[in-house]
Amino acid sequence: MPGDGPVYVVDDDEAVRDSLAALLEANAYTVRTFPLARDFVAAAPTLRPGCLIADIRMPEIDGLELQQLLVARAFNFPLIVITGHGDVALAVRAMKAGAVDFIEKPFAAEAILASVAAALARLVAAAGAEPLAAAAAARIAALSPREREVLQGLLAGLPNKSIAYDLKISPRTVEIHRARVMDKMGARSLSELIRLSLAAGLQPPA
Numbered sequence: 001m002p003g004d005g006p007v008y009v010v011d012d013d014e015a016v017r018d019s020l021a022a023l024l025e026a027n028a029y030t031v032r033t034f035p036l037a038r039d040f041v042a043a044a045p046t047l048r049p050g051c052l053i054a055d056i057r058m059p060e061i062d063g064l065e066l067q068q069l070l071v072a073r074a075f076n077f078p079l080i081v082i083t084g085h086g087d088v089a090l091a092v093r094a095m096k097a098g099a100v101d102f103i104e105k106p107f108a109a110e111a112i113l114a115s116v117a118a119a120l121a122r123l124v125a126a127a128g129a130e131p132l133a134a135a136a137a138a139r140i141a142a143l144s145p146r147e148r149e150v151l152q153g154l155l156a157g158l159p160n161k162s163i164a165y166d167l168k169i170s171p172r173t174v175e176i177h178r179a180r181v182m183d184k185m186g187a188r189s190l191s192e193l194i195r196l197s198l199a200a201g202l203q204p205p206a
Contacts, residue, residue, distance in 0.1 A: 006029070006030040006047075007032075007053065007116055008077065009024075009033045011033075011053075012059055014035070016055070017035070020033075023112060032047075036059070036061070037058055038060055041061070044073070044075050044077070050077060051077070051078055052070075052080070053079075056082065056083050057084065063081045064097070067079055076123065078100045078123060079098070079099040079100060079119070080102065080112075080119055082102070082105060083103070084105050091157075091194075092156075092194055100119040100122060101195070103115060133199045136197065139196065140202060143185075147184070149167055150177040151197065154178065154181070161174075
């Protein structure tokens, strides 16, 4: 059963807007789409609080700039960013600034729906942040020094090969450490791992 609140989609790609709207409307969400971030910003004061899905790369105002504008104006639109290949570092920046999640293209319907449900839940229940932070910090404390180094590489948006090069270990060894980090952190996806790390106060490398 969908959560309360509308969903807003901001993407300069009409096909992406239409496909997301069709998916969300088929799951009983109220959807409104915008081709440009400035269109959403202009309408925001009159909109009901809801989930915002925005592409991280758009003309004029990109997803990160849109997020900054909304935060500066205290608008309550939990954000999910859509990212292309190679945009993980940008997505980490967005999540550090408060985004709920990021979804990599091509995205699965289940991933979108799960993220939207989480974003809308944030509107009605902001109260679990402290317990989450404490649990996440305890999980990070259980990581070995090498696992923590691999985690820092993931937070920096680096692929396994780059992490392996930096740490002078093989890509296969990075894969093993990465799997252990995911298991110890209780994360089922990279975005969940990043969310837990940020909740614990772990800062991405500059």
